[in-house]
Amino acid sequence: MVRKNEFITAIVKKVDGLTKKDTAIILDAISETITECLVAGGKGEKINLPGLGSLEVRERAGREGRNPQTGETMKIAACKAPKFKAGKALKDAINE
Numbered sequence: 001m002v003r004k005n006e007f008i009t010a011i012v013k014k015v016d017g018l019t020k021k022d023t024a025i026i027l028d029a030i031s032e033t034i035t036e037c038l039v040a041g042g043k044g045e046k047i048n049l050p051g052l053g054s055l056e057v058r059e060r061a062g063r064e065g066r067n068p069q070t071g072e073t074m075k076i077a078a079c080k081a082p083k084f085k086a087g088k089a090l091k092d093a094i095n096e
Helices: 004-014 020-041 088-094
Strands: 046-049 053-060 063-066 073-076 079-086
Touching (some): 004 020, 079 088
Antiparallel strands (some): 046 053, 053 079
16 A cells, blocks of 8 residues: 555656645645535536546445344445546556
8 A cells, every 4th residue: 555655755756846745735635625525516526537537426325234243233324425436547557
């Protein structure tokens, strides 16, 4: 797994003149903005990131599940969850 600091270092190496501090601020701003857009948009609102993919909020229905420790049946409440769908360019890059 790539940690945040390693990710920031990789970005700094690709962009000339950008400091680690500035990159961390930009990365945090992107993360906050994506979260705000998904929360404000709710179901149906998509965020398209060309070359990477898209993010959207999906509703998950309530269902029955099992506690893995006890085997006991339990109810899992309905909720909203973020969903990421990889774009073609990302899929192609991974599968090369």
